[in-house]
Amino acid sequence: MDKPIQVTSSSMPTLDEYIEEIKDLWESKWLTNNGAKHARLERELADYLNTPNIALFTNGHLALEYIIEVFQLKGEVITTPFTFASTTHAIVRSGLTPVFADINPTDFTMQTDSLESLITEKTSAILPVHVYGNICDVKEIERIAKKYKLKVIYDAAHAFGVTVNGESVANFGDASMFSFHATKVFNTIEGGALAFKDPNLKQAIEAYKNFGITGPETVEYIGGNAKMNEFQAAMGLCNLRTVDQEIEKRKLVYERYLENLSEVEGIMLPSIPKDVISNFSYFPVLFDSEKISRDEIHQELMKHNIYTRKYFYPLTNQLECYRSKFTPNHTPVAQNIAQRILTLPLYAKLQLDAVDKICTLIKTQFNSSKATDLKESIST
């Protein structure tokens, strides 16, 4: 490839469209603190996500930390290590202890069979991840949470706009966090949101992200600062107009990968359940390490200026900063998957012939390893 192909590329409006959207800020001089664009984006997102209660944040990570604080969680939170550092950090930075459940070997979401065995009298919440936009077993998680009176917060950073049986992903659990980071399906440059079940939480959530201020002379909470500003909201308003077309283009890329790679023996491709409308956020492939290693493909593509990512390796319970704090052996499936998974480039503007080239390189690598196998079996 002459030009490098990154794993993702941010969706953006035309420069003219963005300028048009921000022009009136030079009149109003209202740049942050619940401006008109913030208010409009909040309404439009509630509409798009088909969810009643929403609060915007300057990023997804802080949204997660703030909802943990608003819920006043204590003790232990059950989560998974197969995620971005943010999920685990949000728990630890809140002074809580993450307890790691293992993941399913096919959709990589939280495994629910052994979930109850991880619950102790210290457990206050479950924080599962809709990883790659794959939706967790929300029914079973809800059943268990009810039984033990636990809060459920979903890390839905990957799942913007996904529906299951017509139900929006934003309506599962007590709250869900969305990330609008530049690399996500829908972006506000940096940004995020909480969708939450209890409408009475709105006042506290809004106050917490603005220093706990509830009136001109009242500060009711020890809040911080996590507000979305008007330039972020303006980017969101522009991107929301085209997000459906962007997802449609992602779908074409996704299907092209499937077409190209479905015959290859030794890799597991992603699949979308019949009742799910996907956002085609990632294309994770799982290598059968017996045949060919994930690292080989990662290296080989890099030689051709194609950049894949080992999402999620290392697991969060193996990160440098948590060394010797956790026991990764307790999540053997996650440990195994983390060694074999690779996410391929996927974004709306990725050309289909580039997808073909990426797939040809992968297939060539498989064929040459097969040839080596054959040689070895002949010589032994």
Ligand SMILES: *Cc1c(COP(=O)(O)O)cnc(C)c1O
């Ligand atoms: C992106 C991401 C986050 C953090 O979101 P930011 O908006 O970047 O703060 C959290 N969890 C997961 C799984 C993510 O991919």
